[in-house]
Amino acid sequence: MGQRPRKLTPEASPLHQLGAEMRQIREDRGLSLRELEKKVRFSHSYMARVERGDQTPSADLVAAYDRELNAGGSLIRLHKRIISDSESSASRRVYVSNPGLHVSKTPVSLVGDEGSEAPSSEGISVPVRTDDGRIIHVSLSRRAMLGALGSAAALSAAPEVAAAASSRSARLVSGMDPIEHFRATRRVLIDNDNLFGAHKVIPIVKQQIAAIKELREQRRGADRRALIQLQTQFSELCGWLTQDIGDFRASQHWMQQALEASHMSGDPELTNFILARRSQLAGDMHDAIEAVDVAEAAEDMATPGSRLAAVAATYGAHGYALRGEKDAAQRAYEHAHELRQNMDPDPASPWGVWLDAAYIEVQRAHSLSVLGEHAAAAEGFHQAISELPPGFHRDRGVYLGRAAVAHAGAGEAEQAAAMGLQALSIGLETGSARISRELAQLDGQLNQWRNVPGVTDFKEAMSEAVLRQV
Template sequence: MRSWRNERRLSLAKLKARIRYDYSYMARAERGEQAPSASLVRAYDDALEARGTLVRLHEAIQSGVGLDVLSRGHVAKAGSHVANSPAGLAEEASAQAPSEEEGISIPCRTSDGRIIFVSVPRRVFLGGLGAAAATSIVGAPLAQAAPRAPMVDRSPIEHLQAIRRVLIDSDNLFGPHQLIPKVQEQIHTITSLREGQRGTDRRQLLQVQTQFAELCGWFHQDAGDHRAAQYWMDRALQWSHGAGDPDLTVYILARKSQLAGDMLDPVEAVDVAEAAQGVARPGSRLAAVAATYAAHGYALQGEATESAREYDRARELLHAVDPDPSSSWGVWLDDAYISVQQARSQSVLGDHRGAAKGFRTAISALPPGYHRDRGVYLSREALALAGTRDAEQAATVGLEALAIGSETGSARIMAELAQLDGVLQRWHAVPSVREFRDSLDACVVHEA
């Protein structure tokens, strides 16, 4: 229900005005704290033009269909916002069920009004949030939840690379939570494939396993589980040495610097980035990637001059890159990426106006497929706007980010919005601020 409401870009308050149900009842139903009545579901379905999707889903839940069935996306057709990918789920890549005690990071409203992130066991998340969790899964299926790549005329390496590409595309659209077990399944598969292999074949499998471990680290990072992200990045670094690919090792070091920045550990961010730059091959993009993450580390230390100097150095290295590199790592790095990272650093350093301008430029230049990244940039732009005391615009942009954060489950987006919630509290009487805070409130669980 919440997923469809966010897709239609309606706040809970605006939907309430349309269907005339009690606001708190609607919020509890969306959070899974109270089962919605059939009449409420039908009112949502009609108002949101879901064409019977929500009604069919509710009837399926009432008849006892489990979440494992719903998560396969066959109960109702996807909303119009979901891209139709030619790639589906691989039977070979069926997910290993995660432990019921594995934690999921979710935002929670405390009794004093703050929003904090708490880790709850997966079984509690799926059981306690009930229908809301199921609806989120069906409302934004993962390109049929995992990749299927035909094995015909493909080597195992090519097959695994095709799976990885689909996982990356699915993450950009739908977020990491349902993809993490799929990636881990591939890692276990590669471990089995390595048995009995020697020489080049074994090194190639180690290289692909490194790539999947890095991807798993990224998914955990976006999901807000930094400890798990560190674990998988450490495994990726270990396997990269076994693969004998120096460029891949440098890339993993740069990614570890980025993770340290997200964890607000500036010393580690700078040290690891400098280590990556020290071993990067001249003419590759990887030195520029590492310099970009080092620059943010300096910003976290409050060193504005050093941060700006490092961003300038990143651009110089980028413009001096070999136009025909043999390494494919870091090919996404361009001036726009460096600029959006610098905007984030400007926000940390207190230049909120410059940060807001940088994020707006980056959002305008984003390709259509980068749905989750758009949400991240919007949330950071909103926080920067709040820093300029433009509360009304900050709340408006924050609502856009919230819609994407709710769809993708990105902890990076929700963490920024939790900060925004606290900053905007002083302007609680402004209508757009009140709408943003009410909408955010409907998206989080509440302390008992």
């Protein structure tokens, strides 16, 4: 006997009202969640959470409900009104003073747990200085963030992105096969993400995923498998972008979507890559056990001699550092180097092509910083920065921020402040939460040297950069 559906409470919040309406229309059409799952290609568990009001639905899910249940646009209109009201509420309450939080903790949502959990939200984690001088992180909508910055550069999307991905459907691009269009668009989006920041790219990536899903209905055989592979790649990209802006719940959602699609694609190497990426995400979330266990599973799954085995071992090594196991972390990094040196990868494989000795060493530097080996960490980051190609703008900002934190940990205040200023400039351009988290930590570390001239300059720049009000 199936579990009795939980009684809904539409009066509890607008999200509960939307969920109740979605369930009512579905039941009026005589469909179970399992039956609807086959039509809309969203998991029944995700839909159940949405109907209960436990999770904000993506725009894609609401549109799928509306279409398959013949709701005549009513669900879409209700969803848009709720999102608009939430963003308006966020823009009125940006300034936050919450003494109970530390700068390194999870971002505070201004619109409640529902808004922060939405995989489709375009939230950005930004630093805010409180009345007592600390910096905390606050989740803002992209609209509020852009309005607060008032930056013409932030408001204008890169022309390359608009040119390559302006249409919702790949079929509208003349003279190019739709599948090749998606591949070319993904390459352009990746390039522009590094140059201009994730928050500009995320909406376009989501549009591409929706277009791929539409096109899958019309294709069969090899074309459909190619589209599923592309959907996996775009979902993984969305997982990375949301990871970079600090929206870890959304990142987990997109990585789960990527993992499920990778199984459908029939490409075990792609599945292997997604598993390795999930270990990296767990490391960013400071989930040491998950980082190690998923990395080990990915390495076991990898073809012997493949590059992906070394990728997985690299991410697993940071998990040991998060657990405070210095010797185990060092052994894991040496193991990653050994795997890389002895690998015989398929030259046609696109996965993990960026892995080289320098990449492993910059990950080791990050782990050394976590383990309190600040001088060695700073040296590792300096080496990584010197070897970065010119196009890796945001990554340079991340490494600068981490190097600054390492210098502060080593008691080198002026050098820490100088590198922090460089990282701050890139952070403002890209909106990367990875950079802002490092700078918030640095800001706290430098309090003991606040009268040092270089430190004073950094703190003044941080005060000007963070959002006090909208």
